[in-house]
Amino acid sequence: MKGKLYLIPTIISDNTQQLVIPQRVKDVLVGIRHFLAEDIRTARRYLSSLKLYSSIEELHLEVLNKETPDNVIVQLMQPLMQGLDMGVLSESGCPGVADPGAVAVAYAHTQGIQVVPMVGPSSILLALMASGLNGQQFAFHGYLPVDANEAAKKIKELERESKLKNQTQIFIETPYRNNPVFMHLVKNLNPDTRLTIAMDITGSHEFISTHPVSVWKGKPVEWPKTPAVFLFLA
């Protein structure tokens, strides 16, 4: 019998583990000793904070990130072949969404290993829920291009697509780029397009607001360096 590969959500805002991580995640974690994580230190701190283990030293954590070569992934997943369950942890939120966890999952499927996703916080999904934009059709695009001209081109292209398909367009950004991304969006989108800014989701400074671009234009804003999700619907 092979082990199961559990996809373990982590918090997206500090000190929220007792509020947003469901009981089943904790029940499952108690039985797991082998983990793959983007960053060992963050993962260890998170697992430790749940107070499920008598000693955090008994846990085996290995790095899985976007640089990990395929042959190393095969080695990292050996415990599963020996019948041991494993957990994949993201740096923030749900593994396999906007993070490198998907490669481990893809390999598991080729080996007939059961993959079990656990419920937890996803800034993308929570931002979509709270946006009031179309949740019947939506697309996540990762990051916008850094170059202003390329960003403008991409935004206009996605706005056309949004209008054509009635599709909500979703992006994330590294916190220190919130201000340029907001400016690219406000500058390049049509005045009637609804734009949502969602910051520090689940945190004590959670801010989620949707307005037509024309309204955002009238609000000169200096955004904090906080994880953010941007959504629009033309």
Add this chain to the structure above:
Amino acid sequence: MKGKLYLIPTIISDNTQQLVIPQRVKDVLVGIRHFLAEDIRTARRYLSSLKLYSSIEELHLEVLNKETPDNVIVQLMQPLMQGLDMGVLSESGCPGVADPGAVAVAYAHTQGIQVVPMVGPSSILLALMASGLNGQQFAFHGYLPVDANEAAKKIKELERESKLKNQTQIFIETPYRNNPVFMHLVKNLNPDTRLTIAMDITGSHEFISTHPVSVWKGKPVEWPKTPAVFLFLA
């Protein structure tokens, strides 16, 4: 002061509330007396099952579905204007995603009402996590056309788009149509395209499997009439 609009997730598989609904949802629910729900009976049963209220009769539940006209939504949301918090419940999973909750949220944003999304189960997100397909770019398309020719056309169009953008394509289907949808996908997709079938997510018969279409073709399957998510990546 206006009330807050809380987006309350519900279970996606029977009798899982103690496992998949985080503590914060329960903490918030204790303070809410006014709810909007797609189906009053399901919502009442769910709220009752959480054992948070001394009497379920003290709760005010109103229907919000895709037939609810805009002017009625304005009336339904009056408690918020009077400073009372409200909750929006979906028939299954997270409100605002593939359900009518988004219209209430959109209205809230026009009135400056704070919208607070709660963490909970989403079959779309959990299926994506467990698919091993690309979680850096993905799109949700709702339902496929029922007509076989239109479904074939749509599938081929989305497969081209998937290849071009490296975008995971996601659908849901009403349970009794699982078999025709599976056949449309297997018949029309390229042999190398990876196809994920995800059924009864979070339930006791959870099944999530990813294979190239060529492999699925060799497995004649009779799918159960269970809620399912279909995903592919060309």
